[in-house]
Amino acid sequence: MRIAAALFCVLAALATGASAQSLKDVIAKYTIAWNTPTEPFNIIGNIHYVGTNGLASYLITTPEGHVLIDTGLPEANPQIKGSIAKLGFKVADIKYLLNTHAHFDHTGGLAELKQETRAQLLAGERDKPLLEGGTYPGQESAVELKFQPVKVDRTVAEGDTVSLGGVTLTAHATPGHSPGCTSWTLNVKDGDSTRSAIIFCSGTVALNRLVSNPTHPGIVEDYKKTFAWARDYKVDVFLAPHPEMYGMHEKRQRIAAGAPNPFVNRDAFNTYIAGLETAFDAALAKQKAETEGKK
Numbered sequence: 001m002r003i004a005a006a007l008f009c010v011l012a013a014l015a016t017g018a019s020a021q022s023l024k025d026v027i028a029k030y031t032i033a034w035n036t037p038t039e040p041f042n043i044i045g046n047i048h049y050v051g052t053n054g055l056a057s058y059l060i061t062t063p064e065g066h067v068l069i070d071t072g073l074p075e076a077n078p079q080i081k082g083s084i085a086k087l088g089f090k091v092a093d094i095k096y097l098l099n100t101h102a103h104f105d106h107t108g109g110l111a112e113l114k115q116e117t118r119a120q121l122l123a124g125e126r127d128k129p130l131l132e133g134g135t136y137p138g139q140e141s142a143v144e145l146k147f148q149p150v151k152v153d154r155t156v157a158e159g160d161t162v163s164l165g166g167v168t169l170t171a172h173a174t175p176g177h178s179p180g181c182t183s184w185t186l187n188v189k190d191g192d193s194t195r196s197a198i199i200f201c202s203g204t205v206a207l208n209r210l211v212s213n214p215t216h217p218g219i220v221e222d223y224k225k226t227f228a229w230a231r232d233y234k235v236d237v238f239l240a241p242h243p244e245m246y247g248m249h250e251k252r253q254r255i256a257a258g259a260p261n262p263f264v265n266r267d268a269f270n271t272y273i274a275g276l277e278t279a280f281d282a283a284l285a286k287q288k289a290e291t292e293g294k295k
């Protein structure tokens with residue numbers, strides 16, 4: 001949690017004009033955690049964690065092939081592939097690659113995996129130009145934030161679905177963190193019960209410019225729309241692109257045969273969203289004050 005908070009502070013500073021050198025240093029520092037391996041495991045039902053210690057990647061398995069949601073940095077691809085194999089699945093069986101949002105830390109491995117598996121890439125409509133351009137919205141000149149461009153085969157809007165092997169994932173437009181930020185929901189089996197699960201896109205401010213952002217007009221309204229939706233959206237299992245957002249490491253320690261699944265918690269998502277809204281309001285006030293100060 002401490003690392004996440006520190007990253008947030010530094011990223012917020014960068015968003016308002018810190019030097020390119022500090023951006024490079026910060027990325028280099030976080031890259032260590034982002035590339036540190038972790039054991040893959042079954043989260044619940046057919047959802048498996050195949051990401052790294054610091055960046056999530058989810059494998060949704062079905063009898064007719066698999067869906068992979070997000071990658072990490074490009075150098076983490078061998079880990080992700082190794083984790084899929086370790087759980088007894090085949091990378092070649094991936095039929096769909098889904099992306100929550102077009103930021104380099106979740107997209108770096110997509111181009112290579114797409115080429116290797118020939119899977120279809122689905123992403124939010126407004127993230128398509130970012131994925132195909134390989135840049136961070138509003139920070140187009142920052143080389144540290146670039147990634148290998150990748151072709152989007154199908155864009156999705158609110159309520160669109162993708163079905164495979166009896167599993168249906170539904171796209172939810174949750175813009176703000178990126179223009180086409182997309183959260184995915186699905187139902188999973190948990191013993192005799194059926195649980196609803198969300199892989200939330202993200203709602204942190206990160207490097208985003210909230211005041212006069214030329215490449216993401218309406219960014220503040222987008223965040224607010226997402227918070228308004230997510231505040232009351234009820235879901236049993238909350239998952240996200242960064243494992244610390246939902247206490248992945250702590251929860252996995254509590255998985256035990258016969259015990260309730262620690263990832264099932266009907267309040268976790270709404271509680272997290274409430275914290276995000278508070279952080280967003282503070283970041284917006286700060287960026288507004290800084291913009292005023294520069295006038």
Ligand SMILES: [Zn+2]
Binds near residue numbers: 101103177202206
């Ligand atoms: Zn992001």
